[in-house]
Amino acid sequence: MHSTLIVARMASGSDRAVSEIFADFDRTEMPTLMGTRRRQLFAYRGLYFHLQDFEAGDGATRIEQAKTDPRFVAISDDLRPHIQAYDPQTWRSPADAMATRFYHWEASA
Template sequence: MTDRILIVARMRPDSADDVAGLFGASDETELPRVLGVTRRNLFRYRDLYFHYAEFSGAASEAMSEARRRDDFRKLSDDLGAHIAPFDPATWRSPADAMAEGFYEWTGAPR
């Protein structure tokens, strides 16, 4: 089973290179493989940050595992200088920043 998530947050306008660098360094470690991350895309629009990730298994299980790992907590702490919750009043964990899918379409391969 594959799963995917889209995290929405706010990003400092001058932080795209720093955020990409932090994920680039992390993606060279065992962390994404241990969590089953098979794809990651980062997007920005004005001060918004979109983090799309695909997993080889359930994303909820991967996120539970991630919270127990020091390397994930360090990455999250490092990202904190650049990324802020979309709605700080309601944010408690990354689950509070995940967009909810409501439509999907896949075209036939050419």
């Protein structure tokens, strides 16, 4: 399994609207097309964290490939009033908002 973590800024009180936007999106076939197995959204002091687990492979690449799909464009537009880039001057695509994992541990099976 591969995970990505997107970090951005979220408008105060937007957590419910953002949850509903993703619930609608996740009812489409897009998560399956992207290989998404699990999505978790977190908020902390004005920051937004979007943890997404993928079946296998590179999730960042899958997100980049999906970004031209009309459904992906639509959810991006719907999120715009609620989610802003962490650093708008350097943001060009979702890949610019992805945190870099520098440590990983998991229990043995």
